[in-house]
Amino acid sequence: MKLTRKNLIICFIIVIYAILGCLSVTVRTPMFASQVVMFGILNGGLYAIVAIGFSMGITVARIVNFFHTDLVIFAAYIVFWLYLALNISPFLLIAISTLILFSLSVAMYKFPLLKANEKAQTMHMIGPAVLTAFGISLIIQNVMINFWGADARIIKVEFGSFDLYGIKIPLVRLITTFSAILLLTVIWLFLRFTRFGKAIRAIAQDPRAAQTVGINTYRLNMLCFALASATAGVAGGLIGMIYPFSPESGLRYLNLSATLVILGGLSIIGTLIAGLLLGVAEAFITCLLGAELKDLLATMLFIIVVSVRRAFGE
């Protein structure tokens, strides 16, 4: 099962890169191509950090969390707002947004989400779960519009940029991507080496077996969901410094993170690699076809990969 999936992903990536490589070499110089690759990698780290929270919520805590990317945008607004009000470094404010999202998600898990999702797993009644997820998404969007308006905002941080053998790199982007990858590493170490992480991995494999060996699945699921939402707090703050965001921009990140979940699975390294590759492919498409069509790549990739995997009987 794992082999076919890996093969498929590799095939897709090879096809995409073959096309893009041919195009880029014929259109522009190699210098330009390496610049594009650099920007793609810098984007990819951020995509991975959004996707890992989404994937933890949906596969380990088993909550239909389509509102995860709206939480990301919400966190971006919190950081933006506090930055305007207090004028402290936004990297410190990310801690506050993370705390807020953590407690908010614990509350949300206790009331609507647990009740909505309990039947989704055993009886395949996903109706209430899907409705609750989109209802929460609508609520978050409405709250953001009422508090901060519908205009696109950005967290303004200026660090300048530097040259790396002729490739221009803005320092902000390097810092944000670096912190994203750092956080991913921390999550990985945590899941790999602590007792808590072991328990979470056990739940992800088989919740009932985990329960029989004495793991408190209710509390761990709640903590896992809250941690996943807390990563949204970090991701929101980092993304807000790079890209303009508006209350409706959650859907775009939902595309990206769902695609990464499909490509990378639960494994953090897989998600990171998929994120970097998707980032690079998007950067190429942006340069060659225009920025409006880059969202099409993630959506198409998701649809094709899911359909093909289904056709192979996975």
Added chain:
Amino acid sequence: MELEKKISLIIGALAVSLLASSPFLMGSYATYMLFLLLIFVGLSSALNYIAGFVGLHSLGNAVFFGIGAYSFALIARGNVLYAVILASILCILCSLVFIPMLGIRGIYFVLSTIFVCEAVRLLVTNLRDLTGGAAGVHVTPPPGYNFSQVYYFALIVALAAVFVGYVIRNSRAGLYLYAIRENEEAAAAIGVNTVKYKFLSLALSSIFTGLVGVVYAYYLLYIDPLTSFSVSWSLMPLFTIIIGGEGTVLGPIFGSITLIFLQEITKPLGEWYLTIFSAMLIIVALFFPEGIIGFITRAFARMRKAQKSNRK
């Protein structure tokens, strides 16, 4: 049973005649609300064929809605009959795209249908020469255009959607669809061609969603990609189905009435209305998981049981 059937027929006939006479009897605002209700009844009955009967919660139906609206505005240029035929054909063709996705289940189907909707919206926005891009398309009003015309068109489409739902529910194909919803492997094992029946219900669903799209474009006479391919055209109908009761013929109607009612009573809250409205939707969905119809049938069953035990 016979008496119940007669009563429900009489109630149905009364409701239809009330709806048909409302442009003459009621004020313009009430008629507009009924028009909105008809649009929701049409959309959610159409979505019910695939989401309720088969259990595939498709959020890609907005694609068909947009295709209907665009075929009215761009190609038919305001000719309703032409638009109806064209929208049906185009929607069937477009539902062919969904065939590879019909095997996916659960939330991944939901996600991939949303993404189909997003992809089509992006394409329509970016193919400026073909579709007019993000600026949208204006339609010159056809001669003799007035609101009651649009209203009756909406009424016909909504009634047809409900009627087709009734026919499917009471046919052999409907039983197959139920079998697929309850257990796909078992249905396939006894010889149901699952892909064929799933596609059939999706195609029917797409036709009626497209027709509601035509109604919408006929009403507004202006369309743009952001509103006509918006996910809310399949999200709100999904809400109404879940509230009304999945897989029932009357569920979408009751769900739409509930939705419009909730929308109206939360409107005085101004900008916070969407928050309260969504919270109410969540609460209704959580405490009536089988929908209003499921709740009513269970109450009736309990009553009947009580009567029987009394007689004994």
